[in-house]
Amino acid sequence: MNGHSEILIRNIYHLVTMNERNDRLSGVDLLVQGNQIIQIGKDIQAPDAQVIDAATCLVIPGLINTHHHLYQTLQRNIPAVQDVGLFDWLKVLYRVWQYLTPEAVRISTMLGCAELLKTGCTTTIDQHYIFPQGITEDLIGIQVEAARNVGIRFYPTRGSMSRGQSQGGLPPDSVVQNERVILEDCQRVIARHHDPAPFSMTRVAIAPCSPFSVSKELLKQTVRLARQEGVLCHTHLAETKDENRYCLEVYGKRPLALMEEVGWLGEDISLAHGIHLNDEELDLLAGTGTAIAHCPASNMRLGSGVARIPEMLRRGITVGLAVDGSASNDSSDVMGELRICLLVHRLVGGASAMTAPGALSLATRGGAKLLRREEIGSLEVGKAADLAMIDLNRLEYTGSLSDPLAAVIFSGVDHSVAMTMVNGQIVVRDGRLLGVDENELIEEGNRISREMLEKAGI
Numbered sequence: 473m474n475g476h477s478e479i480l481i482r483n484i485y486h487l488v489t490m491n492e493r494n495d496r497l498s499g500v501d502l503l504v505q506g507n508q509i510i511q512i513g514k515d516i517q518a519p520d521a522q523v524i525d526a527a528t529c530l531v532i533p534g535l536i537n538t539h540h541h542l543y544q545t546l547q548r549n550i551p552a553v554q555d556v557g558l559f560d561w562l563k564v565l566y567r568v569w570q571y572l573t574p575e576a577v578r579i580s581t582m583l584g585c586a587e588l589l590k591t592g593c594t595t596t597i598d599q600h601y602i603f604p605q606g607i608t609e610d611l612i613g614i615q616v617e618a619a620r621n622v623g624i625r626f627y628p629t630r631g632s633m634s635r636g637q638s639q640g641g642l643p644p645d646s647v648v649q650n651e652r653v654i655l656e657d658c659q660r661v662i663a664r665h666h667d668p669a670p671f672s673m674t675r676v677a678i679a680p681c682s683p684f685s686v687s688k689e690l691l692k693q694t695v696r697l698a699r700q701e702g703v704l705c706h707t708h709l710a711e712t713k714d715e716n717r718y719c720l721e722v723y724g725k726r727p728l729a730l731m732e733e734v735g736w737l738g739e740d741i742s743l744a745h746g747i748h749l750n751d752e753e754l755d756l757l758a759g760t761g762t763a764i765a766h767c768p769a770s771n772m773r774l775g776s777g778v779a780r781i782p783e784m785l786r787r788g789i790t791v792g793l794a795v796d797g798s799a800s801n802d803s804s805d806v807m808g809e810l811r812i813c814l815l816v817h818r819l820v821g822g823a824s825a826m827t828a829p830g831a832l833s834l835a836t837r838g839g840a841k842l843l844r845r846e847e848i849g850s851l852e853v854g855k856a857a858d859l860a861m862i863d864l865n866r867l868e869y870t871g872s873l874s875d876p877l878a879a880v881i882f883s884g885v886d887h888s889v890a891m892t893m894v895n896g897q898i899v900v901r902d903g904r905l906l907g908v909d910e911n912e913l914i915e916e917g918n919r920i921s922r923e924m925l926e927k928a929g930i
């Protein structure tokens with residue numbers, strides 16, 4: 473962290489504003505005061521400011537990640553579920569997740585957020601829906617503190633599962649909770665952690681897990697509570713054909729029709745995935761302002777399908793980009809996700825189906841709109857100083873400078889950024905996290921991961 477109240481990023485090689493005019497500027501300075509951008513232009517005079525030279529750098533708005541399960545950072549690429557689809561993947565992982573401890577939540581939150589920050593992400597949602605029996609600690613509170621320690625703008629969501637196998641759901645009864653307990657805890661988490669103020673670093677949302685792990689009644693009650701409290705709602709929807717089949721069998725309707733019945737459509741709702749949707753369903757999303765959190769790597773990894781993102785965008789549907797949980801990605805590389813997004817839609821829709829600025833737009837303005845957030849998603853005077861700086865003077869970008877924005881999406885090796893600033897604070901500098909012992913995180917993370925797998929006998 474830094475003690476300066478002003479930071480001047482000087483002589484930027486290429487600045488991508490993502491403002492309404494899509495301005496891209498060269499050789500400009502950007503001045504930050506406190507948590508805001510106060511000036512963008514040539515030769516800014518700020519004698520007291522800390523100066524950062526950006527003569528070889530691309531500067532972009534901080535990326536916004538609209539879906540994650542940070543606790544899964546400790547369950548990447550497990551052999552038993554490397555090569556199976558969502559439902560079989562979940563059935564094995566539920567066995568591991570029942571051994572989640574407060575320490576595992578703290579370390580995995582820090583690890584996932586660290587990776588996000590190091591790849592240019594400044595804001596993330598997290599959907600936490602595992603509350604093992606016998607654990608009385610405030611797991612969301614532990615996440616809020618961990619996110620604050622690494623310095624990311626955070627949307628913890630109080631997730632939930634209430635429909636266990638004995639009620640016809642997919643998860644075992646050992647990982648589901650009573651619905652009254654869930655609702656009371658949602659209310660507690662909002663009261664305790666939600667900060668609605670402008671530039672706030674922590675906002676809570678409510679996020680029941682999926683149609684196959686909660687009841688209709690819980691969906692109705694949670695959206696009612698969220699609207700009463702003025703917070704957003706988030707869930708998984710239309711991720712797999714199995715889910716569509718489940719909803720037809722159990723509810724007699726497709727997933728989106730179920731959401732319509734329980735009041736889960738609107739500008740305050742975002743749905744992760746949204747792959748298996750027909751034309752009428754896309755029109756319903758557009759007509760109601762319901763947003764989609766697009767997770768291309770996870771969708772490819774689990775063989776779930778390809779979301780119809782270009783068609784959604786043509787209809788005016790709000791779409792954010794997301795890495796999804798690390799048990800199905802298996803990384804929190806947001807910059808890499810831009811590339812995957814670009815490539816997968818070209819595979820389906822041809823070479824013009826997704827452009828580099830189009831992909832970046834999902835991860836900036838799209839995410840900000842999904843979060844209904846004015847202060848983030850573009851670099852403009854008066855907006856939050858959330859930005860990422862990538863040094864293009866590297867082997868992997870050599871030969872790509874005819875388009876410096878496209879360079880970091882088409883090219884690149886590890887997608888790590890030189891500097892990440894969140895709310896005016898530098899949290900990554902020279903590619904390293906400030907204020908966090910990375911080696912300690914690696915050691916702790918591997919130890920806890922191993923212990924959880926051993927307990928689950930996997």
Ligand SMILES: [Zn+2]
Nearest residue numbers: 708744796797
């Ligand atoms: Zn997910």
